[in-house]
Amino acid sequence: MKEAVMECLRCILALVCVGFGLVKHSQALIDNSFRSSSLESSSSSTTIRMTTSLSSTPLVLPDPRLSHWARAASDYLRSLDCTTVTFTSQSECQRLQSLDTRQMNVYLAGPRSRDTLVAVLPDGGLSRGKSHDAVLVIDPYPTAAFGHLVIVFSLDLDTDWEECRNRLGWYIGDGECIQIIEKRRCRNKLHRKTGRRRCEINFLPLVHLEGDDDTEQQLRCFSNVGSFGACPQYRSDTGNYTNRCELSHNTYRCELPVQHVIARCKIYEICDQAVLISGGWNRQTSQQHNVQNIRGVYSMLREHGFKRPNIKTFFADSGDILLEEDELSNRNSYPATQKDAIRNHISTLCRVTNCVETLVIYLNSPVMNDGTSLLWDTDSDGVASETETYTASEFLGDIEDCRAKRIYVIADQSFSGLLAETIITSEKHNNVVVFASGGATEYSWNDELTWQWVEANHTTQCVDGIFEDYVDTMTSLPIMAEGGFNAANSTIFGAPCNTLPFFTQHEIKLNFMGCQNLPMKWWLVKFKESRNSRS
Known part of the structure; x- marks a missing residue:
């Protein structure tokens, strides 16, 4: 009787599968279904x-x-x-x-x-x-x-x-x-x-x-195997990167055009800028909570004056991670597969004089125990190559002697204390402050550091005060490392701590958030430099 039922099921499933082009899977589905049923009956x-x-x-x-x-x-x-x-x-x-x-x-x-x-x-x-x-x-x-x-x-x-x-x-x-x-x-x-x-x-x-x-x-x-727990929530979006479509490989095989990341530096203004990097490596390690982290940090920066074109996001295998925000926001979002674009953009922001007042860099990638961030496994071979990783030394090299007035690095990833240790002893990162989620051998837990910054009141607190509020509340031991004396002396958008209580909300927004006009003498100098370079 059982054999007859199985044969009947095979016939029905085969007919259904023909319509979907899945004939070769029908036998496996039948066998697995009976195995699953026998398991359920044998172990309630x-x-x-x-x-x-x-x-x-x-x-x-x-x-x-x-x-x-x-x-x-x-x-x-x-x-x-x-x-x-x-x-x-x-x-x-x-x-x-x-x-x-x-x-x-x-x-x-x-x-x-x-x-x-x-x-x-x-x-x-x-x-x-x-x-x-x-x-x-x-x-x-x-x-x-x-x-x-x-x-x-x-x-x-x-x-x-x-x-x-x-x-x-x-x-x-x-x-x-x-x-x-x-x-x-x-x-x-x-x-x-x-x-x-x-x-x-x-x-x-x-x-x-x-x-x-x-x-x-x-x-x-x-999920729920014996006494084990439920699986994580995985991303439901579709990746839109294409292998071998980096900045240096624009070929006919690419489905997407090469995405040039343009740094917004105008000769008459200085702006707050941000770079958000969340690699992910593959679809099992890049999960839904990483999406929420990026969107949370992005929304926090927008609420505090950072203009859309000045926030560049590099996320996993998807350049559409901010599509739910609006089209303008998503226009400045890119896949993390483009390592050259990430490095070139950060280097450009640091190389141009009077372009950046406050540079916020958010790091939220899977990390090796030497501090190397995994970006994306573009060739799907499971082995991290040089083009698929962003090492700690490469990152620190990109921001050394940076011409931004201040750099705040929020590193919510495992082993982030390695960055903090390097900054403390460096002589080329005087304007850098690293906020690490834990020590050099500690893991990052529950996205705790990210949401401390997302939910903080940045209009009334400077960055060192925010750190003091959460230092004793996290699972790992968070670290604040200043590259120079009193480097953490402003809000996340650059308002000075010593005069912050004396400003109204309108004055803070007008004088410190987003972009400010450069003094006329700086504008003239940059204008002459621009004319000389063109000639």
Whole structure:
């Protein structure tokens, strides 16, 4: 009877799928549906919500054994001797063992019949880099910004106890062996004290079928697996960048024209300017809360006088992130794939005399443990190349000896304290103030720093006062680092702290917000310079 029902369902589904061009998937959908039904009937206490890691991909049904594997991985972590682990520090290991799994997310890739999987990281190779039957990932800190610690497990389904033990794995029965995958070259205990973040895996790996030239991501997040929590909210918008369409590669293969970012510097005025950078790397790490962060910071700047053309936004793979605001706002929004455009724009603002009064730079990207921001994986190979990253040294080089009167860097990303440490000791960043969400080895949590600045009262408070208000309220230990003496001595739009209480709201808006006319002598000097350059 069951066979007849299955055959009937196959016929019906095949007819439906023909209309949608999906015949090749019908068998897999039928088999997965029956597996899901058998799981539900065998374990009434376990709920597995069918979900997907990317909103643009079709729903993926979980393997019926996922709950068993996730529980085994959790038990494996709790059984570890934290004094001998090398994938993180002893204190972090002990913290993991005390966490409630309901706060964690679980991801799975595979298993696929006759196909094995390969895992790739953006910032380095993996130990046991051979292919596996399945890859399982536990994200213990879904509310922290990437890169934060994630635990990657390999699953091999046709092995025995002795072979599993020789691989330093954990045998969980029925020929299944689970192992923790570590970064390559991190098993040397000599590096444990100096490189605990260096040895952590801080990003979700790209897991693809062995031999797949397209390197399609197979890793999926599944909600409410056993005692694990719900998946993050992923973006629903559509990316509009095109590979190889950078400033230096304008070819017929590009679907979009090259987007030149024009710095608005007029010879008779000086303005407040802002640059908002939120890379994202891929659709699993660039989530809906990153969209809300950018829109929140943008709205805050607009409310305090920053003109639309003077706020340039570089977000993930989408140049339409501000389309909901209005068309004029969105006109100055670009994909973060254009690294050259980001650097050229910041350098231009810093190079032109009397162009910028206050330059606000907001950073909200996934970050490697050396402070390098991940922009976007434009070639989808999972490995971060030079054109897909913005290093801390490149950023600091772009703003050194900047001719803006003041630069406020709001860095709500992991390991942002590295920027603060550099600014303090630098002699070329006297007008720079860095507001970091945490220390050099700390993660950024819950977008806390972003919303402290978005919701602050900037018309009555200077930037150092805002920092003092939130310094004791955040999960990580935030930092304010001044490149020079008393550099944090104004509001975010440049009004001076010492006279701020004596101005009316009208006077503040008229004299300090947005753009101000330069004195006549400066206008004449710049006019003569402009004429000389043209001649």
